[in-house]
Amino acid sequence: DTAVSQTPKYLVTQMGNDKSIKCEQNLGHDTMYWYKQDSKKFLKIMFSYNNKELIINETVPNRFSPKSPDKAHLNLHINSLELGDSAVYFCATSYDQAFGYTFGSGTRLTVV
């Protein structure tokens, strides 16, 4: 039973399309995150939700909109996709910083 699961694992789409990535966790953690890992493998935070409330929004274009329908889910919707959005997107959760983050396996988004 995967602790943090993301779907889809791979996503290839054309410029200008709208797409969503879904994240579900069964750990009961209060805080969920979206991270972007670019081609240089640099991980950068995009959003953080705590109990369905947005607490971190890091200078991300407003084409990106996170949605947390409940504590176990955090989805990422991207409008008008651009070539520069190609990256691996990771969902993560945390309970206590002593135990760090639990990451999903990532969604590789390729915009063509």
Next chain:
Amino acid sequence: EDQVTQSPEALRLQEGESSSLNCSYTVSGLRGLFWYRQDPGKGPEFLFTLYSAGEEKEKERLKATLTKKESFLHITAPKPEDSATYLCALQSGGYQKVTFGIGTKLQVIP
């Protein structure tokens, strides 16, 4: 702004050849420094949290240490299965924003 710099970018070791990875940082008010391991095609896997200078944590062949300016991940007698990218990250200030370094790609050759 918080900064995390890891070195070297890549490291190739023979099996059994011990070494250290470096993570130097600048931060205003460190709340925690983290080490993660990332295998290709997977998400990072949490290894350690360090909170204050002088602290050390160990797990199997890995030992993490912390000073006021840097952290080291010591790998003793590494095995091929230790091959991965090791990421350093830090948390400062209020909410749970964590800044990651770019990682050190470790390859252990049999």
